[in-house]
Amino acid sequence: MATSLSISPSEPLLALLHRSFPSAFPPSTTNAETSEAPSTLTLPSNSVIQGSNTIISHLSPKIFPEVAYTDIENAEITQWLTLSARVVSPSEDANKVADLLKTLNAHLSSRTTLLGVKPSVADLALYSRIAPTVARWTPEQRTGKDGYHHIVRFIDFVQNAPLFGLKLTEAEKVAVDVDNVIFVPKAVDPKEEKDKRKKATAAADGEGKKVAEAGKGKKGKTKEGTSEAKEATKDAAASANPTGPKREKKEKAPKPPKAPAKEAALSPSLIDLRVGHILKAINHPNADSLYVSTIACGDPPGKDGTSEHEGQTVRTVCSGLNGLIPLSEMQNRKVVVVCNLKPVTMRGVKSSAMVLAASPRPVEGEADDGHKGPVELVTPPAEAKAGERVFFEGWKGEPEGQLNPKKKVWETLQPGFTTTEEREVGFDGAAVAAQLAGDREGSSAAAAP
Known part of the structure; x- marks a missing residue:
């Protein structure tokens, strides 16, 4: 049966x-x-x-x-x-x-x-x-x-979510207005919690510290007396042997100055590119062109610039993709993220990374306006996990902890980011070299009388 x-x-x-x-x-x-x-x-x-x-x-x-x-x-x-x-x-x-x-x-x-x-x-x-x-x-x-x-x-x-695969019509789904958020709970910041615990411990130890300092004062007085006695004994010995040989002090050779740290060669490997997992994204409360995404990037708990969300260490990332990519496509998906830019505050929200997206190059003669669209997110392999390193073949090296904004490493290398006919992301070193050459020519022309 x-x-x-x-x-x-x-x-x-x-x-x-x-x-x-x-x-x-x-x-x-x-x-x-x-x-x-x-x-x-x-x-x-x-x-x-x-x-x-x-x-x-x-x-x-x-x-x-x-x-x-x-x-x-x-x-x-x-x-x-x-x-x-x-x-x-x-x-x-x-x-x-x-x-x-x-x-x-x-x-x-x-x-x-x-x-x-x-x-x-x-x-x-x-x-x-x-x-x-x-x-x-x-x-x-x-x-x-x-x-x-x-x-x-x-x-x-x-x-x-495709994870569940429910067959529902739009009419059957619960209507959720992501813009209508009356109260936004503050995310727990592990660093703030750690600082609070340190302050509480310091306050609790306050009285004990005062007692220790009082004892230290008495001990110091005893040492002072002992030191004075030693000096007196030394003076007496010197008087008893006025003709004793005197030792000449040798002048110390000046230490050679430390060699400046060797500057890393300009390479896309300096950029910390990682797989990120967008857990959620919302419209920026103060800017119509921005999204605010909560992204897991494989960071350890408590790292600067991170917080905790749903049991995971995450970064808050602002991206100027509102109006270019639907908000629904920014939910629960894998992306590629630049993780070593200096955090910046964008319209009241601190952003600790940057999401990579691609758009067609402008036609010759047109202004380079990447916000015209179409724009697509750079998508890593489906099996990639949040935090995995992304690199360009042929470019070896380790990323810097944080790119120095004054050196403009990202701004210099970004023109080399490109896509192939197979819609894969690549790096064109010649484009960077051409830009650098153009910048030098422009600087020389500007300096000429």
Whole structure:
């Protein structure tokens, strides 16, 4: 006997999954005639499984066949399936539902998915069950000071991310206005937290330090007396032997000045190019042409210019791509990032890196205006991980910690960045040499009488 499934009209979750992952369901899947009839999965052994949570747990390996879960993660999936059912249960107390939503929101504040980064059927169940509720929330409930910011972000992520592969029409999706953010929670800065802890420790040690200094004063007085006695003894010895030989002091040879640090040869390897993972991007609150992206670049926790977002060390990056690239294309994607430029504040937001994008070269005679478009983001290989180094073949060397703005390394090398006919990024050293030659000629002409 083949496996068969009957889906109850009262359980839209299974209907959504059947539409999105038809190959994960038995070929003989049917719809139950009445909503009162429960969903049932009949196995070849004639054993029957009822209830959407149990059924989708059974189908999970076919829905996400490439994802492996530990025993602990499987237990978490079961817990979240139960919680998502409780949130929408008519018999659940309203106060308990509010507590469950707060728990869920706090959990998602440091995670992309319920398990952290792995997709699971628990994410799909939670989305299907609470999306209608989120759709009815007011702007204050969504993004107010006490709103469920992280639940809204999660809903928008699940319904749009290819990671989950849900088959939804635009009309079925929850409308999320990324511009309508009433309250923006401050990201936790590891450096600030470290400084606070240092100050607290210093304040707690204040009294002990005073006691130590008092003892130090007494000890110093004793040393002073001892020193005076030694000097007196030395003077007496000198008087007793006035004709003793005197040692001549040798003049010390002056130390040779330190050789200046050898300046690194001009090369694109000086630029710290890395794979970055945009976790989210929003419109800049004070500039229509800018996006503000939260990007994981493989930095260690606590590094200057970084903060923490959803359990990852990230950089805040402003980019002038608003109006050139849709905001939807700036979400949850890999990009190439310049990571050793000096941080700059752009209209009130500190930017600690730069996203690379490409546009066609201007036709001869036209002004070089890269903001005319079209513009495309530079995309690394799909298997590349955030933080991996990006380099040009044939150009060896290590990137500098931070490029000196006065030396204009980036400005000098940037004209050499180009694309091939195969739409791959390359570096043209001749273009840089030509620009440098042109600059020298211009300087000579300007200096001529």
